[in-house]
Amino acid sequence: MADRPQGSAAEGENRPRLSLHVPEPKFRPGDTVDFSHIDVPEAGSMARPDEACDPAEMRDLAYGLVRVLGDDDKAHGPWDPKLDPDTLRAMLGHMAMTRAFDERMFRGQRQGKTSFYMKCTGEEATSVSASMALAGDDMVFPSYRQQGILIQRGYPLIEMINQIYSNKGDKLKGRQLPIMYSSREHSFFTISGNLATQTPQAVGWAMASAMKGDSRIAATWVGEGSTAEGDFHSACTFATVYNAPVILNVINNQWAISSFSGFAGAERTTFAARALGYGLAGLRVDGNDALACYAAERWAANRARANAGPTLIEFFTYRAEGHSTSDDPSGYRSAQERSEWPLGDPVMRLKNHLIALGEWDEERQEKMDLEAAEHVKKVTKEAEANGILGHGLHHPFRTMFEDVFEKLPWHLREQADQAVHERKTKFPEGLPEA
Amino acid sequence: MSETQTKDMPAGTQDGERRLNMIEAINDALDVSMGRDDDVVVMGEDVGYFGGVFRCTAGLQDKYGKTRVFDTPINECGIIAVAVGMGAYGLRPVPEIQFADYIYPGLDQLISEAARLRYRSAGEYVAPMTVRSPFGGGIFGGQTHSQSPEAIFTHVSGLKTVIPATPYDAKGLLISCIEDNDPVIFFEPKRIYNGPFSGYYDKPVQPWKKFDASVVPEGYYKIPLGKARQVTEGDRLTVLAYGTMVHVVEAVCREKGVEADILDLRTLVPLDIEAIEASIERTGRCLIVHEATRTSGFGAELSALVTERCFYHLEAPVERVTGFDTPYPHSLEWAYFPGPIRIGEAIDKILKD
Numbered sequence: 079m080a081d082r083p084q085g086s087a088a089e090g091e092n093r094p095r096l097s098l099h100v101p102e103p104k105f106r107p108g109d110t111v112d113f114s115h116i117d118v119p120e121a122g123s124m125a126r127p128d129e130a131c132d133p134a135e136m137r138d139l140a141y142g143l144v145r146v147l148g149d150d151d152k153a154h155g156p157w158d159p160k161l162d163p164d165t166l167r168a169m170l171g172h173m174a175m176t177r178a179f180d181e182r183m184f185r186g187q188r189q190g191k192t193s194f195y196m197k198c199t200g201e202e203a204t205s206v207s208a209s210m211a212l213a214g215d216d217m218v219f220p221s222y223r224q225q226g227i228l229i230q231r232g233y234p235l236i237e238m239i240n241q242i243y244s245n246k247g248d249k250l251k252g253r254q255l256p257i258m259y260s261s262r263e264h265s266f267f268t269i270s271g272n273l274a275t276q277t278p279q280a281v282g283w284a285m286a287s288a289m290k291g292d293s294r295i296a297a298t299w300v301g302e303g304s305t306a307e308g309d310f311h312s313a314c315t316f317a318t319v320y321n322a323p324v325i326l327n328v329i330n331n332q333w334a335i336s337s338f339s340g341f342a343g344a345e346r347t348t349f350a351a352r353a354l355g356y357g358l359a360g361l362r363v364d365g366n367d368a369l370a371c372y373a374a375e376r377w378a379a380n381r382a383r384a385n386a387g388p389t390l391i392e393f394f395t396y397r398a399e400g401h402s403t404s405d406d407p408s409g410y411r412s413a414q415e416r417s418e419w420p421l422g423d424p425v426m427r428l429k430n431h432l433i434a435l436g437e438w439d440e441e442r443q444e445k446m447d448l449e450a451a452e453h454v455k456k457v458t459k460e461a462e463a464n465g466i467l468g469h470g471l472h473h474p475f476r477t478m479f480e481d482v483f484e485k486l487p488w489h490l491r492e493q494a495d496q497a498v499h500e501r502k503t504k505f506p507e508g509l510p511e512a
Numbered sequence: 513m514s515e516t517q518t519k520d521m522p523a524g525t526q527d528g529e530r531r532l533n534m535i536e537a538i539n540d541a542l543d544v545s546m547g548r549d550d551d552v553v554v555m556g557e558d559v560g561y562f563g564g565v566f567r568c569t570a571g572l573q574d575k576y577g578k579t580r581v582f583d584t585p586i587n588e589c590g591i592i593a594v595a596v597g598m599g600a601y602g603l604r605p606v607p608e609i610q611f612a613d614y615i616y617p618g619l620d621q622l623i624s625e626a627a628r629l630r631y632r633s634a635g636e637y638v639a640p641m642t643v644r645s646p647f648g649g650g651i652f653g654g655q656t657h658s659q660s661p662e663a664i665f666t667h668v669s670g671l672k673t674v675i676p677a678t679p680y681d682a683k684g685l686l687i688s689c690i691e692d693n694d695p696v697i698f699f700e701p702k703r704i705y706n707g708p709f710s711g712y713y714d715k716p717v718q719p720w721k722k723f724d725a726s727v728v729p730e731g732y733y734k735i736p737l738g739k740a741r742q743v744t745e746g747d748r749l750t751v752l753a754y755g756t757m758v759h760v761v762e763a764v765c766r767e768k769g770v771e772a773d774i775l776d777l778r779t780l781v782p783l784d785i786e787a788i789e790a791s792i793e794r795t796g797r798c799l800i801v802h803e804a805t806r807t808s809g810f811g812a813e814l815s816a817l818v819t820e821r822c823f824y825h826l827e828a829p830v831e832r833v834t835g836f837d838t839p840y841p842h843s844l845e846w847a848y849f850p851g852p853i854r855i856g857e858a859i860d861k862i863l864k865d
Contacts, residue, residue, distance in 0.1 A: 219597075250634045260633040267600065268633035272624045278590050279625070282597025289553065289579045289603070296597075308617070312590030319585055481631045482670050484638075484693045487738065487782035 101340030103411065111414035118420050121148035121367075122155020129381040133359045140350040140360035143394060146369035147427050151434035157373040159211075163437040169210060169368055170432060171446060173202040173425050176226045178450035179235065182458055183242055187256075187403045191466040192242050194256045198223045200398030200416075203368040203424035204329050205299070206230050208393075211375035212297055217287075219267040219280035219298035222257055223329065231264045235454065239461035244472060247464035251473045251480075265294075274300050274307035277326060281316045284324035284382070295382040297325040297375070302349050302392075303334025306342045314356040314390065323382035325375065326358070326390045329365065331397035336410040350392035358390045365395030366421040368428040396421070475501055532728040533720040534705045537679035538568045538644070541686035542606065544732050546576050549604060552690055554581045556591060556608030556644075565610060566646055566705060592618035592643065596625050599639040604690055612647035612699060613659045626695040627670030642689040646702035647675075648756050648803050649840050650709065650849055658840035660755075660804035665697045666780045666813065672696040673780040674737060677704070677758040678725035681778060684735030692737065701755035711760035711851045740784035746771030749797035749862055752788060752814050754778065757801045757850065764855045770863070772799075780810055788814075789821055796827040797862045803850060806834040828865060831858045 105111050124144045127136045148154050161169070180197040187195040198205065205226030209218070218227055228238060240247035242256040250260060260268035267283075270276055280298035287294050300310060305328055317324050328349045332339050342349075353360025359381060363374040371393060378389035396419045400407045432438030465471025479486060479494040486494070502508070532540060546552045554569055554576075560583040563570030573581040584591050588609055595605040609615045615622075626639040649658030665673045674689055674696055676682035682700070689696040703709050707717040708725075720726035743762055751774045753761050758776045765772040773791045777784065792798050798818050800811040811832040818830050833850045841848055 217601075250632070253634065254632050258632070260636050262633075262636040268629065268637050270625060270632075272620065275593065275621060275625050278593030278621075279597035279600065281590075282594025283601045284597070285594055286598040286601035286603050290601075308589055309593060309621075312585075312587050312593055315585050315587055316590045316594055481635050483672070483782075484630070488785060489782070 101338070101345055103338035103340065105412040105415060107408055107410065107412055109412045109414070111412050111418040113418050113420045116420055117143070119143050119145060120154075121145040122157070124155070124157065126156035126377070129377055130384060130386040131359065133353065133357055133387075136359060137354060140353055140362055141348055143362055143364050144370050144374055145364040145367050146373060147367045147431055151427070151430040153369055153431065157370060159369055159373040159376060161369070161372065163432070163435065165210070166428065166432055166435075167438065169207055169372070170425070170428050170438070172206045172210075172226065172230045173368065173428065174446055175450045175454075176202045176206060176229050177425060178447065178454045179225065179229065179238070182451070182454045183239070184403065186242070186458065191462070192244065192256050193467055194403055195242065196222055196257050196402045197399045198225060200419075200423060201329060201331055201365065201395050202226050203371045203428070204327070204365045204393040204395055207368040207371035208297070208327060208375040211372045212379055213294070215265050216294050216379070217265045217267065217280070217283050217296045219276040219283070219296065220269060221273070221276065221299045221301055221304070221329070222269055222271065223301075224299050225257065225259075228259060228261065228264065228266060231266065233259075233261050233264050233266070235457045236461050237261070239458055240464055243461060243464070243466045245461070245465035245467070246471045246473055247461065248473070251477045273304040274309040276300070277313035278309050278316060280326075281313050281320075281322050281324050281388075284322040284388075285316070285320050288320070288323055288385075293383070295323040295325070295379060297327060297379075299327045299329060301334060302328055302330035302332075302339050302344065303337060303342050305349055305352065314352065314358060317388040318356045318358050321385070321387050323385065324388045325378040325382060326388065327375070328390065328392045329395060330392050331395050333397050333401070333407070333411065335401045335405060336407075338411075348392060350390060353390035358388055360390050360392075362392045362394060364421055365393030366424040366427060368424055369431070394421070529727050530730060531721040531726040532679045533707065533726065534676070534679045534682050534700065535566055535568050537683040537728045538686060538700065539570060539572070540728060541683040541690075542569065542572060543575070545606075545687055545690045546572065546580065548732065551603045552580075552606060553598065553603055554606045554608070555584050555595075557584055557586055557610045559583060559608050564608065566702065568644070568700075569608065588614055588616075588618035589621055592621035592626065595641045595643075596621060596629065596639045599626070599641050600629070600637045605641045606690055607641060607643055609643060609645040611653075611657050612645040612661055613656045615643070615645055615661065619664070622665070622671065622695070622697075623668050627668050630694070631670060638693055639695045640693045642686070642692070642696045642698050644686075644698045644700060646705070647699040648701045648703055649845060650703035650713065650756065652842065652845055653840070654842040655839035658845070660699075660802065660835070662697070662699055662780060663804060663808060663810045663813075666810055670694070671781065672737060673699070674778065675699045675701065675754045675780065676778065677701065677741075677755055677776045679720055679728050680725050681735055681741065681776075683728050684733050685737070685778060687732065688734045688737050691734070696737075699755065703756045704759060708759040709756055710763035711849075711855070713846050713849075735778070737779045738782040738784055739778065740787040741776040741778055742787075743774035743776050744772060746773050747795055748772055749799055749859065750775065750788070750791040750795045751799045751801060752777060753801040754780065755803070757803055760851065761799075761801050761855055764852050764859065767852070768856060768859060770859055783817075785817065785821070788818065792818055792822040793825045796825050798822075798826070798830045799833065799855075799858055799862055800830065801833045801850060801855060803835050805837045806832065807837050809834055828862045831862050833858045
């Protein structure tokens with residue numbers, strides 16, 4: 079670049095005017111979508127280094143895209159996890175169940191049974207397959223779109239629905255926004271609702287596990303948009319400083335509500351490449367390829383278990399639906415994006431792979447989808463017996479004041495008395511659960 | 513202090529009596545807690561090999577090893593966040609934030625996470641951490657090494673806020689905090705680390721060893737959270753204070769010959785409301801003193817509580833003496849500090865009628 083004039087006598091004179099770059103996504107509503115700028119390497123083309131590899135020797139993996147399932151529906155290359163057909167069918171089953179659950183809950187919100195819901199359509203592999211690559215007692219610190227982990231770990235659907243309905247069966251006592259689950263029994267950390275806070279917490283849990291000479295590792299999920307938070311930098315720094323046995327999963331689904339990934343820096347580099355500056359192992363993975371998701375998470379888990387260090391994985395995927403039930407993506411992005419997405423649909427790709435292996439067919443898929451939908455419907459009915467949001471069947475009033483502290487201090491006791499008094503004033507006849 | 517001062521008493525003159533300053537007492541509390549419970553871990557900037565910029569963690573890494581006492585990156589958000597994760601694992605982390613002025617990058621992790629973990633998970637996960645941090649001014653720390661941000665934390669549901677005023681209390685309270693299953697903010701008044709402060713910055717500091725409150729027993733003892741300490745008894749007025757200001761107000765009352773019921777609150781949340789009510793019912797007058805800025809300071813909460821609960825016992829309006837609503841200035845530190853003149857005039861005003 080040529081030298082620009084400097085230090086002119088009159089302020090600002092004879093110098094070029096600066097301009098601010100404000101990122102803009104390639105396509106807006108109504109635009110014809112062309113994703114040819116996205117580089118999709120051949121399945122099987124990326125090398126698979128040893129898990130103890132020095133991050134400096136695997137830079138390519140932070141810019142490439144680990145893919146296993148090819149256009150021929152077959153598994154290719156060194157990242158093929160070589161899972162047996164039963165495992166593949168189980169993976170497909172969890173993903174199908176996740177999708178069926180999302181469909182039913184989304185509808186439930188539209189029917190007024192709850193206030194809010196978030197689907198993970200198109201991103202099922204990033205939680206189901208990744209979770210399958212971990213041990214069941216590895217601790218997970220999810221963000222808000224990892225319901226696939228709970229489904230894969232066998233958390234009862236009725237508990238999820240009770241929580242979504244904030245009903246009297248909700249073991250979180252109706253305190254949390256729908257889908258902010260918690261299950262210690264399933265090594266599933268309480269979902270915050272604040273963004274990226276869980277990322278450094280997972281590092282702290284992993285540090286504790288290492289301090290205690292435990293064998294369990296931690297994994298955490300965060301959206302690409304939230305990697306802009308300072309907490310993400312804290313997590314990467316602490317993870318690398320203490321060589322914590324942790325996996326930092328970044329779900330790059332291209333959209334953070336209406337802000338495209340460019341507002342988190344995607345115009346300049348990949349999210350996996352964030353790893354390089356910290357000295358973390360970085361992998362960039364086709365997030366719609368269930369086998370690649372499994373293989374990458376397993377690679378990182380092996381690395382963490384061997385005390386060889388933390389890994390940052392970018393799952394490159396697409397948020398096929400709105401951010402939540404409160405969002406209408408037709409207002410900011412082209413509807414064509416979903417159909418044009420070059421990495422396809424994770425459920426279809428895995429299904430087609432099993433069919434190509436001769437281990438599955440369309441009839442069985444149809445039957446499985448139907449059974450999943452029927453099962454969710456049945457459990458939803460059971461959960462509705464515990465009440466739906468706003469219909470009175472919530473937890474007893476006083477529970478509002480419990481768990482702020484381990485013991486109820488005087489000021490909360492006084493406030494609890496006031497709340498009970500207000501309720502009695504409002505319902506002088508009395509309510510069974512007041 | 514007149515009643516508790518022992519003339520020229522050197523350390524350890526009585527059998528089994530050990531005199532410590534507040535730094536040594538805090539160090540002792542950490543040592544005792546770590547010795548009793550392997551899950552207690554200490555971390556923070558410069559706390560490991562070096563032993564902390566104020567020496568509160570000196571010797572602990574040598575004794576307990578690097579996996580239990582270690583330095584951290586300069587990243588307060590990360591320090592609190594990893595403490596949340598460690599608490600969820602089952603440890604009892606005691607993170608140090610080097611100055612209370614630096615705690616703000618960790619606020620989201622404290623307010624939205626540590627303080628609400630138990631509530632939002634209905635008890636499945638808790639964050640039993642004690643965040644130690646030196647606070648307050650009077651050491652020429654300028655606006656970034658002098659603040660008293662306690663009211664930010666008392667405003668948060670789910671956090672406890674504890675402030676000791678003597679070495680004896682510092683040890684007993686800190687052990688209680690570490691054993692507590694809720695997150696606690698433990699603010700250490702750094703102006704009185706080495707000796708109590710009369711408010712006269714131009715007079716030499718008297719070391720703690722000259723005062724009985726520096727007698728710190730060896731081994732394990734606890735002071736319960738939520739219990740105030742009666743500093744002096746009197747019937748002219750009640751004074752509510754904590755940290756450094758306990759000593760300043762005590763010196764002013766002594767000088768003026770005012771027999772005051774001085775309460776060292778020790779714990780701001782949960783507050784010892786019974787002690788406050790009982791005292792004001794007896795004296796009918798109330799002075800509140802803190803070093804923090806005035807508007808929305810903890811004194812406002814105290815004043816409101818006293819007015820709501822003791823109004824018919826009051827014979828004069830409640831008075832607050834506080835720092836000014838400015839950043840803590842460097843050169844004009846002592847003009848900012850709520851010293852003897854401001855306190856003395858407030859006492860005169862309360863006692864006027």
